[in-house]
Amino acid sequence: MSSLLTDRALLWLGALLYLAGFLTGLVALTRRQAPTGLRTILNTFLVGGWGFQMAGLYVRGLAVGGCPLSNTFEIVQFVAWSAMVLYFFVGTAFRVSLLGLFAAGYAAALAILSLLIAPWDAVHGQKIFGHNPWIELHAALAVFSYGVFGLLALTSLMHLLQNWSLRHKRLNGLFWFLPSIVQLDQINFRLLTLGVLLLSISLGVGAVWWLRDSTVVDLPKLIVTIGVGLVYLVVWFLRWRTKLVAVRFAWVCVVLFFLALLSLGPVNSNRTHHVTLTPEG
Amino acid sequence: METPPPVLFLLGASHHTAALAVREKLALDETRAATLATRLQAIPDLREFTLLNTCNRVEVYGVAPAASVEQLTSTLGEVTGCTHAELAGVLQTRVGHHAVEHLFAVAAGLDSQLVGEAEILGQVKAAYDGALARHLTGPVLNRVFQKAFQAAKHIRTHTAIGTGQVSVATVAVDLAGRIFGDLATTKVLVVGAGEIGLKTAQAFQSRGAGSITVASRTLSNAEAAATQAGGWAASLAELPELLATADIVTCATAAPGHLLGAAAVAAAMKQRPARPLFLIDLALPRDIDPAAAAVANVFLYNLDDLAVIAEGNLARREAEAAKGRAIVAERTAALWPQVAQTLSRGI
Numbered sequence: 001m002s003s004l005l006t007d008r009a010l011l012w013l014g015a016l017l018y019l020a021g022f023l024t025g026l027v028a029l030t031r032r033q034a035p036t037g038l039r040t041i042l043n044t045f046l047v048g049g050w051g052f053q054m055a056g057l058y059v060r061g062l063a064v065g066g067c068p069l070s071n072t073f074e075i076v077q078f079v080a081w082s083a084m085v086l087y088f089f090v091g092t093a094f095r096v097s098l099l100g101l102f103a104a105g106y107a108a109a110l111a112i113l114s115l116l117i118a119p120w121d122a123v124h125g126q127k128i129f130g131h132n133p134w135i136e137l138h139a140a141l142a143v144f145s146y147g148v149f150g151l152l153a154l155t156s157l158m159h160l161l162q163n164w165s166l167r168h169k170r171l172n173g174l175f176w177f178l179p180s181i182v183q184l185d186q187i188n189f190r191l192l193t194l195g196v197l198l199l200s201i202s203l204g205v206g207a208v209w210w211l212r213d214s215t216v217v218d219l220p221k222l223i224v225t226i227g228v229g230l231v232y233l234v235v236w237f238l239r240w241r242t243k244l245v246a247v248r249f250a251w252v253c254v255v256l257f258f259l260a261l262l263s264l265g266p267v268n269s270n271r272t273h274h275v276t277l278t279p280e281g
Numbered sequence: 282m283e284t285p286p287p288v289l290f291l292l293g294a295s296h297h298t299a300a301l302a303v304r305e306k307l308a309l310d311e312t313r314a315a316t317l318a319t320r321l322q323a324i325p326d327l328r329e330f331t332l333l334n335t336c337n338r339v340e341v342y343g344v345a346p347a348a349s350v351e352q353l354t355s356t357l358g359e360v361t362g363c364t365h366a367e368l369a370g371v372l373q374t375r376v377g378h379h380a381v382e383h384l385f386a387v388a389a390g391l392d393s394q395l396v397g398e399a400e401i402l403g404q405v406k407a408a409y410d411g412a413l414a415r416h417l418t419g420p421v422l423n424r425v426f427q428k429a430f431q432a433a434k435h436i437r438t439h440t441a442i443g444t445g446q447v448s449v450a451t452v453a454v455d456l457a458g459r460i461f462g463d464l465a466t467t468k469v470l471v472v473g474a475g476e477i478g479l480k481t482a483q484a485f486q487s488r489g490a491g492s493i494t495v496a497s498r499t500l501s502n503a504e505a506a507a508t509q510a511g512g513w514a515a516s517l518a519e520l521p522e523l524l525a526t527a528d529i530v531t532c533a534t535a536a537p538g539h540l541l542g543a544a545a546v547a548a549a550m551k552q553r554p555a556r557p558l559f560l561i562d563l564a565l566p567r568d569i570d571p572a573a574a575a576v577a578n579v580f581l582y583n584l585d586d587l588a589v590i591a592e593g594n595l596a597r598r599e600a601e602a603a604k605g606r607a608i609v610a611e612r613t614a615a616l617w618p619q620v621a622q623t624l625s626r627g628i
Contacts, residue, residue: 180462
């Protein structure tokens with residue numbers, strides 16, 4: 001591969017395509033009338049961005065000799081990538097208006113942020129892949145559940161915007177194209193259920209190995225991981241019992257995801273040590 | 282003596298030129314419209330014509346020598362009973378490409394009282410289809426009307442003249458869609474059996490609302506309105522129970538005070554916290570306590586709120602109309618040389 005097309009260069013290309021998709025959609029929608037084929041244009045940017053991001057992660061994977069989940073930079077990139085995979089499924093299945101635009105903005109923000117914060121990519125943890133398939137399953141499901149929670153935060157944000165527009169009678173511009181309150185509420189509950197299920201399975205698999213050897217996980221990671229899983233489970237239970245609904249439920253989903261993102265630091269610190277990347281060649 | 286060449290013309294009156302009282306006289310019911318068509322058919326120089334007859338306009342589009350157009354005015358006067366003086370002030374005549382431009386604008390809804398309304402396109406199509414079926418059209422009108430339909434479709438697709446509802450009832454229905462999405466599963470409760478309540482109920486019915494219940498102080502009034510709206514009747518005494526199960530509540534009574542207090546709304550929401558409640562207050566004085574808007578998952582809109590949205594939509598449509606008129610001018614300029622050539626050949 002050309003020396004210009006390094007992993008970071010490919011990831012930059014992916015991030016910029018996400019950004020281009022987001023800006024194209026935003027400009028078109030603020031003019032109230034979406035041009036014909038906007039969905040196609042946006043999805044082309046998203047598929048292109050996703051392809052470059054995957055290529056970047058693949059090149060990085062070759063360099064680290066395993067799945068690229070060895071530091072905060074890689075995990076954040078993977079969270080953005082998995083959210084986009086979910087969008088391709090959820091967006092197609094439910095035809096959620098504007099979700100593509102929000103997903104593009106979200107993936108662009110995460111990807112660009114991770115590329116700009118150099119310390120996130122300065123150190124690499126030990127490889128978690130290639131040794132034990134159960135641990136690999138645990139890690140992959142955990143990161144994928146973060147992708148689901150990320151998408152949930154997006155649809156919750158859309159719910160908050162739609163609620164705000166209806167309450168303040170500001171119904172034009174971007175608000176015009178938002179999905180209905182009821183549709184967003186149904187999608188939010190389904191995404192929360194999926195995320196909780198994936199995270200629970202991931203924690204269950206991790207717990208089996210932790211019981212065999214409790215030294216493999218340090219206390220901060222243990223507390224934070226169980227804490228995140230437990231809070232999401234409680235939120236799911238409260239929503240199921242209709243004790244936490246509508247705007248409050250949406251706010252909780254948004255705030256909780258940001259807290260979950262912050263938890264990546266303690267979770268990742270457990271296995272961080274310096275590794276020099278030596279790309280295969 | 283050589284026959285003068287035919288021209289494409291429009292002769293008629295609309296809300297732009299005629300006051301309501303004159304339009305009432307000009308309005309043609311089916312019988313009079315058929316009479317006018319028969320009388321026009323009898324004019325030998327009138328080679329092609331189509332009669333467009335709506336609540337806001339009576340217009341004849343035709344092909345005839347310029348001198349014959351005058352004759353149509355007297356025929357129109359005879360059929361409608363309008364005097365020559367009355368017609369002189371309101372009838373407008375447009376010839377050549379001006380007639381084409383006018384038809385394009387009419388078909389696209391640019392000339393309508395509510396700019397951008399879509400109903401007019403169907404009316405123009407019906408008028409043309411009727412004339413075509415009776416062999417009243419020919420090469421000129423066939424081409425011009427087909428192009429008018431294409432232009433109207435293009436304008437509706439490429440400008441925003443048709444977006445946003447412009448009546449209070451349809452704005453309310455639109456808002457309900459933004460809260461519930463598909464209305465097929467929604468339960469609509471209309472409080473008040475008057476005209477406004479009935480119109481709103483019918484607007485929800487036409488958009489496929491799941492069920493409609495009309496509640497009124499007098500049960501017989503509720504039953505009459507419910508029959509017209511295709512729903513159920515209830516008495517006002519059942520309001521607390523109905524409120525707990527309804528998704529959309531429209532209030533339009535003449536009650537002097539609030540029929541629905543914030544406490545009653547909050548109590549209803551406790552029984553269905555996850556399901557939004559859309560309250561529409563169309564009454565003056567208001568039927569719903571404004572404090573009900575503060576209850577979680579409740580959306581309250583009153584008459585002023587809906588009117589502001591409708592007026593905003595109308596203003597936006599009118600702003601978009603300029604783009605539509607530019608398209609009309611462009612398409613007229615493209616079509617007119619071909620039509621002129623057909624006319625110059627004497628058809």
